[in-house]
Amino acid sequence: MGERGVIELVTSLQERMKGNPLPFGDDVAAIRLGGGRLGVLKCDMLVEATDVPPGMSLWQASRKAVVSSVSDFAAKGVRPKVILASLGLPKGLGEDEIRQIGSGLNAAAREYGAYIIGGDTNEAECLTIDICLFGVCGEKILVRRDTAKDGDVVAVTGPFGLAPLGLKIIKEGLEAPQELRARALESVYMPKARLVEGVALASRRLLTSSIDSSDGLAWSLYELARASGVGFEIDRLPVDGDVERFALENNIDHVDLTLYGGEEYELVVTLSPRMLGRARGKVSLIPIGRVTGDVGRLTLRVEGKVLDIEPKGYEHLR
Amino acid sequence: MGERGVIELVTSLQERMKGNPLPFGDDVAAIRLGGGRLGVLKCDMLVEATDVPPGMSLWQASRKAVVSSVSDFAAKGVRPKVILASLGLPKGLGEDEIRQIGSGLNAAAREYGAYIIGGDTNEAECLTIDICLFGVCGEKILVRRDTAKDGDVVAVTGPFGLAPLGLKIIKEGLEAPQELRARALESVYMPKARLVEGVALASRRLLTSSIDSSDGLAWSLYELARASGVGFEIDRLPVDGDVERFALENNIDHVDLTLYGGEEYELVVTLSPRMLGRARGKVSLIPIGRVTGDVGRLTLRVEGKVLDIEPKGYEHLR
Numbered sequence: 001m002g003e004r005g006v007i008e009l010v011t012s013l014q015e016r017m018k019g020n021p022l023p024f025g026d027d028v029a030a031i032r033l034g035g036g037r038l039g040v041l042k043c044d045m046l047v048e049a050t051d052v053p054p055g056m057s058l059w060q061a062s063r064k065a066v067v068s069s070v071s072d073f074a075a076k077g078v079r080p081k082v083i084l085a086s087l088g089l090p091k092g093l094g095e096d097e098i099r100q101i102g103s104g105l106n107a108a109a110r111e112y113g114a115y116i117i118g119g120d121t122n123e124a125e126c127l128t129i130d131i132c133l134f135g136v137c138g139e140k141i142l143v144r145r146d147t148a149k150d151g152d153v154v155a156v157t158g159p160f161g162l163a164p165l166g167l168k169i170i171k172e173g174l175e176a177p178q179e180l181r182a183r184a185l186e187s188v189y190m191p192k193a194r195l196v197e198g199v200a201l202a203s204r205r206l207l208t209s210s211i212d213s214s215d216g217l218a219w220s221l222y223e224l225a226r227a228s229g230v231g232f233e234i235d236r237l238p239v240d241g242d243v244e245r246f247a248l249e250n251n252i253d254h255v256d257l258t259l260y261g262g263e264e265y266e267l268v269v270t271l272s273p274r275m276l277g278r279a280r281g282k283v284s285l286i287p288i289g290r291v292t293g294d295v296g297r298l299t300l301r302v303e304g305k306v307l308d309i310e311p312k313g314y315e316h317l318r
Numbered sequence: 319m320g321e322r323g324v325i326e327l328v329t330s331l332q333e334r335m336k337g338n339p340l341p342f343g344d345d346v347a348a349i350r351l352g353g354g355r356l357g358v359l360k361c362d363m364l365v366e367a368t369d370v371p372p373g374m375s376l377w378q379a380s381r382k383a384v385v386s387s388v389s390d391f392a393a394k395g396v397r398p399k400v401i402l403a404s405l406g407l408p409k410g411l412g413e414d415e416i417r418q419i420g421s422g423l424n425a426a427a428r429e430y431g432a433y434i435i436g437g438d439t440n441e442a443e444c445l446t447i448d449i450c451l452f453g454v455c456g457e458k459i460l461v462r463r464d465t466a467k468d469g470d471v472v473a474v475t476g477p478f479g480l481a482p483l484g485l486k487i488i489k490e491g492l493e494a495p496q497e498l499r500a501r502a503l504e505s506v507y508m509p510k511a512r513l514v515e516g517v518a519l520a521s522r523r524l525l526t527s528s529i530d531s532s533d534g535l536a537w538s539l540y541e542l543a544r545a546s547g548v549g550f551e552i553d554r555l556p557v558d559g560d561v562e563r564f565a566l567e568n569n570i571d572h573v574d575l576t577l578y579g580g581e582e583y584e585l586v587v588t589l590s591p592r593m594l595g596r597a598r599g600k601v602s603l604i605p606i607g608r609v610t611g612d613v614g615r616l617t618l619r620v621e622g623k624v625l626d627i628e629p630k631g632y633e634h635l636r
Contacts, residue, residue, distance in 0.1 A: 003439050006407065006416050010439070013420035017400065017433035029436030031400050031452065039357060043450050045404040045440045082335065082349050086363040086404075086448045089324065091635055098324050102331035115335035118347030120448075121321050121328070122363045123634040130404045130438075130448035132361050134349065316441040317409055 003316040025227070026145050027072035027212060038142060040078045040135045044069035048127035050316060053170050053188055058097055058127070060189050062104030063111075065129040068214055070112045071193040071265045073133055075212040077143045077202020079195065080114040080133040088124025101129075112195050143202045148209035148228035148270040150293040155276070155285045157194045157267045160217050161243035161254065162187040164261025168252075180242050187264075194267045197283040201269065206279045210269040218259040219313025220268045221298055228270075231294035234309065235301040238266075238286050255302065262314035321634040343545070344463050345390035345530060356460060358396045358453045362387035366445035368634060371488050371506055376415055376445075378507050380422030381429075383447040386532055388430045388511040389583045391451055393530040395461045395520020397513065398432040398451040406442025419447075430513050461520045466527035466546035466588040468611040473594070473603045475512045475585045478535050479561035479572065480505040482579025486570075498560050505582075512585045515601040519587065524597045528587040536577040537631025538586045539616055546588075549612035552627065553619040556584075556604050573620065580632035 001009070011024040021038060022030045028042045046052070046065035056064070066083065073080050085105050089098075109116050114133070148154075166184035168174040176184065194212075201207050209228055213220045221232050239247075239258040247254035270291050271279055279285055298309040319327070329342040339356060340348045346360040364370070364383035374382070384401065391398050403423050407416075427434050432451070466472075484502035486492045494502065512530075519525050527546055531538045539550050557565075557576040565572035588609050589597055597603055616627040 001411065001413060001416055003441075006405075006411075007439050009413065009416050010405070010420035010423070010437070013417065014424045014434045015428055017435060020433075020435055022435075024436065029400065029402055031435070033351060033357075033454065039351075039452065039454075041400070041402055041436065041450065041452055043361075043402040043404045043436070043448065044438050045406055045442075045446070045448060047406055047440050047442045047446075049443060050441050082347065082359070084347055084359055084361040084450065086361045087324075087328070088363055088365055088406075088446060089635060093319065093324075095319060095327065098319055098327050099331065102328035105328070106332045110333055115338075116332045117335060117338055117340075117349070118342065118359065118361070119328070120361050120363050121325050121634060122365050123321075123368050124363075124365045124446065125367060125443045128363070128365075128406060128442065128446055130361065130363060130450075132359065132402065132448075132450040134357065134359055134452070136351065136357075316439060317407060 002318045006317065021139065022144065027075045030142065033136065036139050038137055038139050040076065040137055040142065042069050042072050043130055043132040045128065045130040053167060055170055056189050058100040059104035062101045062129060063108040064191060065131045066105060066108030067191050067193050067265065069131045069133050070195055071212040071214060073135060074193045074195040074198035075210045075267050077141055077198045078135045078137040079199055080112060080135045082117045082134050083109050083114050084132040085116055085119040086130040087119065088122045088128030090126060091123060112193065141202050143207045143210040145209055145211055145224055146227035148224055148230050148291050150230060150291055152208050152270040152291040153273050153276050153287050154232055154270050154289050154291055155287045156238050157197045157283065157285060159238050159240035160261065160264055160266065161240045161257045163263045164257045165243050167263065176246060180246055191265050193265050198267055200282045201279055206271055206275045208270045208272060210267055213264045213266050213268050214262065216260050216262040216313035217268065218309050221309065222311045224268065225296055225298060229295050231292040231297040232289055233292055233299050234289035236288045237300065237302055238288050259309060260312055320636045324635065339457065340462065345393045348460065351454065354457050356455055356457050358394065358455055358460065360387050360390050361448055361450040363446065363448040371485060373488055374507050376418040377422035380419045380447060381426040382509060383449050384423060384426030385509050385511050385583065387449045387451050388513055389530040389532060391453060392511045392513040392516035393528045393585050395459055395516045396453045396455040397517055398430060398453045400435045400452050401427050401432050402450040403434055403437040404448040405437065406440045406446030408444060409441060430511065459520050461525045461528040463527055463529055463542055464545035466542055466548050466609050468548060468609055470526050470588040470609040471591050471594050471605050472550055472588050472607050472609055473605045474556050475515045475601065475603060477556050477558035478576045478582055478584065479558045479579065481581045482575045483561050485581065494564060498564055509583050511583050516585055518600045519597055522600065524589055524593045526588045526590060528585055531582045531584050531586050532580065534578050534580040534631035535586065536627050539627065540629045542586065543614055543616060547613050549610040549615040550607055551610055551617050552607035554606045555618065555620055556606050577627060578630055
């Protein structure tokens with residue numbers, strides 16, 4: 001079974017809590033705390049063998065474990081307050097390596113205004129870091145996945161393609177000009193979560209739905225489409241300009257890099273067209289198309305052609 | 319570095335959150351929610367290679383992952399409300415195995431009145447289940463580790479020795495009479511968290527301190543002693559009667575089984591002597607000795623001799 005089949009089966013076996021404010025499968029889980037407030041929770045496991053690319057230090061890997069879970073909070077517009085870190089450590093790590101892990105966790109937590117307040121330490125065959133975030137928000141603030149509306153604009157918080165290009169450089173030995181190479185590697189080794197952007201948009205109630213893009217832009221659009229019962233017409237490919245030029249010159253498919261890459265942490269959001277101006281006054285936002293009522297149909301218009309976007313992205317256990 | 323050295327180094331690297339109601343190293347972490355309420359959090363990672371004994375099914379392993387974290391909530395007197403489960407799964411698990419994991423998680427959550435409301439799925443070399451619990455309690459209800467007082471009674475919620483005997487049966491092929499064997503295996507494969515007992519004692523504010531005993535009775539006493547700055551005089555070894563008889567007949571050290579076993583989930587609590595009667599009217603509680611002002615000194619009086627209790631117990635990465 002692949003990751004998605006596993007998730008479907010495991011969630012189907014869980015008895016549902018009455019009045020739970022969010023369904024299984026949104027970026028975070030939530031519980032009502034009373035007084036219109038939600039406790040918001042997220043756990044996210046980093047496993048060295050699949051999630052840590054070659055050349056990434058233990059400090060960066062530990063930081064990344066925190067950043068990927070913060071990215072899910074960012075998509076919901078919620079600030080994480082406290083973090084727990086469960087460590088599975090291989091035998092034989094020395095003091096310097098443990099120090100890298102501990103300070104990487106602290107640095108990432110502080111970067112997003114949160115604190116590590118607890119955790120658990122275990123022995124494991126390969127480095128495993130499970131991060132659990134907790135935060136509190138007003139129930140009306142939290143942006144869901146299942147509320148995109150026909151006619152909305154779809155937009156992203158930044159260009160795509162750098163991290164997938166970086167992974168090609170790291171894993172396939174692809175050569176690239178120095179400056180682009182540096183940017184691409186930075187986006188792999190030092191990813192940033194769009195927390196400031198997510199909170200700015202959600203706190204002003206400018207969005208109708210939102211998701212992060214760590215499994216790739218195409219997959220994120222499919223998840224939004226499935227949860228909300230809508231379709232998408234994408235008419236602008238949000239590819240990084242340098243990546244696009246480099247890809248064209250080197251016969252690399254830039255559409256593929258942009259749509260199906262993964263390991264990117266931009267937010268994919270929908271909003272009413274009349275909110276777009278206000279939103280763009282607050283954060284950098286690239287409109288890439290619109291929401292349609294054509295349920296489950298996702299198309300991309302490029303160079304006068306209309307292509308189907310495929311429901312694929314990174315999947316564990318495949 | 320062993321587990322305890324790792325924990326010390328990693329926690330020393332974390333910037334402290336001001337006004338955090340619990341120090342690092344208590345059984346749970348907590349955050350103030352306002353109105354005198356605490357949000358209580360715990361994560362606990364189960365790794366197949368070290369935490370799943372031979373013969374334990376995936377259903378039981380998944381249930382155990384939840385039970386061990388519930389045990390920490392039990393020690394604090396807090397009911398878990400919701401649970402997140404991060405799964406690290408080896409490739410190639412089939413539908414039946416995933417079903418066992420999913421239903422084991424649900425069964426354990428429901429056994430303790432909680433619900434699984436989210437999680438994460440990943441690929442890992444060996445089965446890894448990180449459980450994150452969340453609950454809410456009044457700030458004055460939560461029982462700490464660092465508040466045992468000279469003159470208090472120390473007591474446990476049940477006898478020790480069954481699970482360590484069970485592990486000897488499973489791992490060393492030790493033979494035991496059928497009924498004892500069944501009880502010992504049950505305590506390994508189907509551990510129970512003392513949530514009802516912990517909540518009953520804490521909600522009536524009967525305890526001065528509390529800890530669970532999953533790293534062994536001796537280790538738990540040392541943790542309480544260290545956190546509270548006290549010592550313990552134990553004058554009654556809380557060994558299961560059948561285990562004691564069997565151990566004496568078979569030349570097994572029953573003191574060792576009782577003090578240094580681990581994988582047991584009784585609560586170790588301290589309380590004022592004048593609360594003991596009331597506490598025992600509510601839950602089954604075995605007084606085993608008293609708290610002293612002799613900081614860090616832990617002794618056991620058996621058969622007229624006074625032995626030092628050693629600061630040892632199960633430790634990962636050793």
